[in-house]
Every structure is written in C-alpha cells, then in structure tokens.
Amino acid sequence: MTSKNLSLTLSPIGFFRCPAQYPYDVPRQGSLAPEAIGIIELNDELPCHLALKELDGFSHLWVIFWFHHNNSWRPLVCPPRHREQKVGVFASRSPYRPNPLGLSCVKLVSIDGNRIQVAGHDLLDGTPILDLKPYLPYADAVPDAIAGWTAAKPELRYAVVLTETAESHLAWLEANGLDCLRNFIHNHLESEPLNARRHRLENRTSDSASLAYRTWRADFTCDDEHRIVRVTAIRSAYTKDDLDNPTDRYGDKELHRRFVRQQ
Amino acid sequence: MTSKNLSLTLSPIGFFRCPAQYPYDVPRQGSLAPEAIGIIELNDELPCHLALKELDGFSHLWVIFWFHHNNSWRPLVCPPRHREQKVGVFASRSPYRPNPLGLSCVKLVSIDGNRIQVAGHDLLDGTPILDLKPYLPYADAVPDAIAGWTAAKPELRYAVVLTETAESHLAWLEANGLDCLRNFIHNHLESEPLNARRHRLENRTSDSASLAYRTWRADFTCDDEHRIVRVTAIRSAYTKDDLDNPTDRYGDKELHRRFVRQQ
Structure with missing residues (x-):
C-alpha cells in the first residue's frame, strides 16, 4: 500500500x-x-x-x-x-x-x-x-x-492592566457588540509586547506602541522591569476625514462615529 | 457552511x-x-x-x-x-x-x-x-x-511470569521468527486474565485457561490472591492428525512440526 x-x-x-x-x-x-x-x-x-x-x-x-x-x-x-x-x-x-x-x-x-x-x-x-x-x-x-x-527560550509573561479610561472605552464597545477586543488585547500583549517583528504594532518606541485590531487601536505602555503592560486608551483608526466619507468598506463607521461622539 | x-x-x-x-x-x-x-x-x-x-x-x-x-x-x-x-x-x-x-x-x-x-x-x-x-x-x-x-472500575494489574519450560518454548519460537507472541501474552494476561467474556480463552476453569494466538496456545494458571499469572507452556493448537495432513491453511505447519519434534 x-x-x-x-x-x-x-x-x-x-x-x-x-x-x-x-x-x-x-x-x-x-x-x-x-x-x-x-x-x-x-x-x-x-x-x-x-x-x-x-x-x-x-x-x-x-x-x-x-x-x-x-x-x-x-x-x-x-x-x-x-x-x-x-x-x-x-x-x-x-x-x-x-x-x-x-x-x-x-x-x-x-x-x-x-x-x-x-x-x-x-x-x-x-x-x-x-x-x-x-x-x-x-x-x-x-x-x-x-x-x-x-x-529553549523561556517565556516572560506580562501582566496586562487597563487604565480607567481604557476600561471605559472597552466597556462601551462591548455594550455595543464588539466582544472580541478584550481577549485579543490580553492574548497579544502578555507575551513579547514590543517585539519588533510583530506586524500589528504601530508607533512603536522603546516603551510604548499601539496594537491594531481591525479598525481599532489599543494604545499601551510597557514597563519591562516589572513586566506590566498598561493599556491607556482604545481609539478609532479612522481619521475625521475617513469618518466624514460615506464609503464604508468594513461596515463599521456608524459604530466609530458613535464611539467618537460619546467621548 | x-x-x-x-x-x-x-x-x-x-x-x-x-x-x-x-x-x-x-x-x-x-x-x-x-x-x-x-x-x-x-x-x-x-x-x-x-x-x-x-x-x-x-x-x-x-x-x-x-x-x-x-x-x-x-x-x-x-x-x-x-x-x-x-x-x-x-x-x-x-x-x-x-x-x-x-x-x-x-x-x-x-x-x-x-x-x-x-x-x-x-x-x-x-x-x-x-x-x-x-x-x-x-x-x-x-x-x-x-x-x-x-x-469507574479501578484496574487490577497482574504480574505475568513464565515458567522455565514456557520461557524455553518462547525462546525457540522467537529464534524461529515468531516475534509477536511474548508481547501478546503480556498484553492479554496482565488485565482480567480469566474474564468469562473474553473470546481468546479456551479450557477456562476458576484458576487456569489457555490463551489462543493464531495457531498457538499459551497455557497459564492464575493466582488471584497475589495477582500473578504463571504461563506454564506454549503449545501447538494442531493435533497430530492436523500435522500429518498436508493441507496448510496458515502456511505454518512446518514450524509446528519442528517445534513438536525438538521438545
């Protein structure tokens, strides 16, 4: 056979x-x-x-x-x-x-x-x-x-904590149906949060970056000494011009507009 | 989908x-x-x-x-x-x-x-x-x-030991190419050696039986108190008449004849 x-x-x-x-x-x-x-x-x-x-x-x-x-x-x-x-x-x-x-x-x-x-x-x-x-x-x-x-390479786990501001953003988004973001943030930031080879990081510096999740961004700072990632805010990746433009490729601009308005 | x-x-x-x-x-x-x-x-x-x-x-x-x-x-x-x-x-x-x-x-x-x-x-x-x-x-x-x-049903493992006679039978068969029998005996007798629902047992009594492996049989006794299975002999499942008959369905009669002769 x-x-x-x-x-x-x-x-x-x-x-x-x-x-x-x-x-x-x-x-x-x-x-x-x-x-x-x-x-x-x-x-x-x-x-x-x-x-x-x-x-x-x-x-x-x-x-x-x-x-x-x-x-x-x-x-x-x-x-x-x-x-x-x-x-x-x-x-x-x-x-x-x-x-x-x-x-x-x-x-x-x-x-x-x-x-x-x-x-x-x-x-x-x-x-x-x-x-x-x-x-x-x-x-x-x-x-x-x-x-x-x-x-071969022991993994360093980071504690991921949200500031009050970030928590209120996330709570609003969850109340409005975006229920994957919290897990995503924890999964992606608890290990190698600032690794230069990661594709989902924007505006990376030696101790901060933004994590991209579809049309949303989570801004965070990283305390390497104490292994803490602090998520400071969730924000829209759309600019004001993007939001004014009626073309809506991802079908989510109305949610973004409401998110921006309520802040 | x-x-x-x-x-x-x-x-x-x-x-x-x-x-x-x-x-x-x-x-x-x-x-x-x-x-x-x-x-x-x-x-x-x-x-x-x-x-x-x-x-x-x-x-x-x-x-x-x-x-x-x-x-x-x-x-x-x-x-x-x-x-x-x-x-x-x-x-x-x-x-x-x-x-x-x-x-x-x-x-x-x-x-x-x-x-x-x-x-x-x-x-x-x-x-x-x-x-x-x-x-x-x-x-x-x-x-x-x-x-x-x-x-749910804790398993009782039996020690499977071979008498000198059984060991010499097995060694001869292994030297002549039958290399699966030892594992088979251990696998089948270390757990529930005398369970009445098992199909491979012949001549079963309260403390002994024969285990069938293709055209071979392993005779054993079982000491339930000490959880010991003692394999006493390996023997051919062919009768003398079977061995005299040239029909050889399993293609293994020559090995059986040699095994019987050398004993």
Whole structure:
C-alpha cells in the first residue's frame, strides 16, 4: 500500500461556534485562554444521545478539527512566538500542514443534546469538527515531556492592566457588540509586547506602541522591569476625514462615529 | 457552511512499520507497552530534512493516523476493558468512528532521514499516518483530568511470569521468527486474565485457561490472591492428525512440526 493510490475522505461531524472570527482572535494554545468559551455543535443527523453517552464524566476532551483556512503547506514554518529561526512543520502546531488537521485539548463544561460547551479553546467560529475523543490522563498526560525548541527560550509573561479610561472605552464597545477586543488585547500583549517583528504594532518606541485590531487601536505602555503592560486608551483608526466619507468598506463607521461622539 | 456539502480528502504522509499485524497484537493504549518499538516511515517525496527540523528536541509526539481496518461506525461501542455497559463512540477511543482518525502519544526514540523510531505505540504494521505534531506539555498534559467511565472500575494489574519450560518454548519460537507472541501474552494476561467474556480463552476453569494466538496456545494458571499469572507452556493448537495432513491453511505447519519434534 502506498500513498499514491490511497486517500481518506472525511466529513465534519459538526462545527465550532464562538466569537473568534480571525486567526489572530485566538491564543496560540487554548490553555492560555482558560476563559474562552465555545460550542461544538454536532450535526443534527448524528444520534448524539448515543454517541455522546458517558462523555460528560470526563473533564477534558480532544477535538480533532480541520484547519479550513489553509489550502497549502510549507515544510518550514515560523511559529507564533516570533522565533528567529524556522522549524519543520512536523515540529510545530502550525496550520500549514500536508493534512490540515488540528488537535486541541479543551475543558468540557456541559453537554446539552448535540451542543457541547467547552472552555480553554483556540478554535475559530465555523471550524469544521472531525472527531472528539475523551482525554485519558494515563495515556495522554506526560507532564515531564521534553518540549524541544518551545522550551529553549523561556517565556516572560506580562501582566496586562487597563487604565480607567481604557476600561471605559472597552466597556462601551462591548455594550455595543464588539466582544472580541478584550481577549485579543490580553492574548497579544502578555507575551513579547514590543517585539519588533510583530506586524500589528504601530508607533512603536522603546516603551510604548499601539496594537491594531481591525479598525481599532489599543494604545499601551510597557514597563519591562516589572513586566506590566498598561493599556491607556482604545481609539478609532479612522481619521475625521475617513469618518466624514460615506464609503464604508468594513461596515463599521456608524459604530466609530458613535464611539467618537460619546467621548 | 454545512457538513452536507463539505468534505476533506487526506493522503497519508507515510506508513507505520512494526511486527504487530492484527488488532489483538497491540495493547489498548501505547503507554501500556513502553517496550513496543515501531517506525514511522514518511513518504520519500516529502522534504523530510526540512519538515522534521527540530522535532528531535522533543521527547514525545502525537501521531494522527487512519484506522484503516474500519469502514463503518457505531454510535455505541464496547470498550476493550470488558465493561458490561456500552459507551458512546465519542466517549471512547474505539476505531469505529464516523471519521476513522486515531490519536496516539508516542515516545520519540530517533530520527534518521525519513524514518522516525518511536516507542510505546499501539499501532499496527501498515497503518497510514496522516500527521505528526510535537507534544507540548504546557498544552497537552493534564495529569489531574477526570477520566470518566475509565476510572469507574479501578484496574487490577497482574504480574505475568513464565515458567522455565514456557520461557524455553518462547525462546525457540522467537529464534524461529515468531516475534509477536511474548508481547501478546503480556498484553492479554496482565488485565482480567480469566474474564468469562473474553473470546481468546479456551479450557477456562476458576484458576487456569489457555490463551489462543493464531495457531498457538499459551497455557497459564492464575493466582488471584497475589495477582500473578504463571504461563506454564506454549503449545501447538494442531493435533497430530492436523500435522500429518498436508493441507496448510496458515502456511505454518512446518514450524509446528519442528517445534513438536525438538521438545
């Protein structure tokens, strides 16, 4: 049997539902965002009352999913921790794989019919789910496993705090439907907040920058000695002229105008 | 996007090589057979020198593979630990899944070109490999995960010892090419050695039986109080008449004749 004459065709058993829409909305591993909640919505045609029997006794499960944004692969990849040197795709969890299969361990919160609520995930809304398996600590937990290149550079975590001003901006935006920004800020600023190789930073200096999230910007300062990132304000990336112009490519100018007016 | 119009086609990135030929040759989890060695042989056409770069720094890796013996699935399955009640397929690691994807954590021994030697596996020879990922302890190790129904019935492990006679039988057979029998005996007798629901037991009494392995039999006694299984002999399942008959359905009668003669 060779690979040349062999192929396996899979169909999703369901889809993932959560607020995260874009790859940069999610942390690089679900365990870094224990508060991120999502729903695995299994297909109606599956006999879920049978197929999920006794799954609720487990605290964690494996989700095997389809990296559906990825149509190509590369033998070398640049992992998200901004390392200088590329690593092999099989030495990474990069989505650019020969077979676009993702694997995440998530916390099981509850099961209601064909809907499974999970926490601590790194999946995007709409991700096709291919399989679920119970987490078996005696087979799956290797706490003393050697972590290769990921351990080579110990990670410094920063505390991310919001000033009163930034908090009021964020609260207003959340009340008006922009519910991904808070997670995004925490995910992106708790590690290497000022790394020069990061694409989402604007106006970077030695101790401050702005983080870009779609048409919004989070201004922050960084206290490297105490490992604290202080978010000072959220602001619109549109200029006054942009807001006066009726062309609305992202369909969000009305929200920006209201945000600017209420300040 | 719904599952009805969506399918993902995968091709193996390589194949597994090991002595285990049949599902009953492997333990129900690789961690139960740390000595089981196998080779992941990646396709020649893959640029392995790039795709595997830095993988050798990890002690463990995930293998996602195709349960290629399985063409159908069932919503309820009977797990190998002989439990009285069936569980949902998604609450099990059974191969009878809607998408026949297998997941195993294995120990990485060495990498040589496109060949990766691994230990502690539960894969069969010829298994198509779909993906490899590094084991990341910070994301994958949850030692205190709650193990659902698998923890409901604490497992009693038996020590499996061979008498001098059984050891000499086994050594002769191994010297003559039958190299799976020792693992098979250990895998099958260290847990529930006399369970009445097991199909591979013959001549079962309250404290002894024979374990069937293809055309061979391992006779054993069981000391339940001290949790010791004592394998007393390996013998041919052919009768003298069978051996005199030239019909040789399994192509192994010459080995059996030599085995019987040398005793």
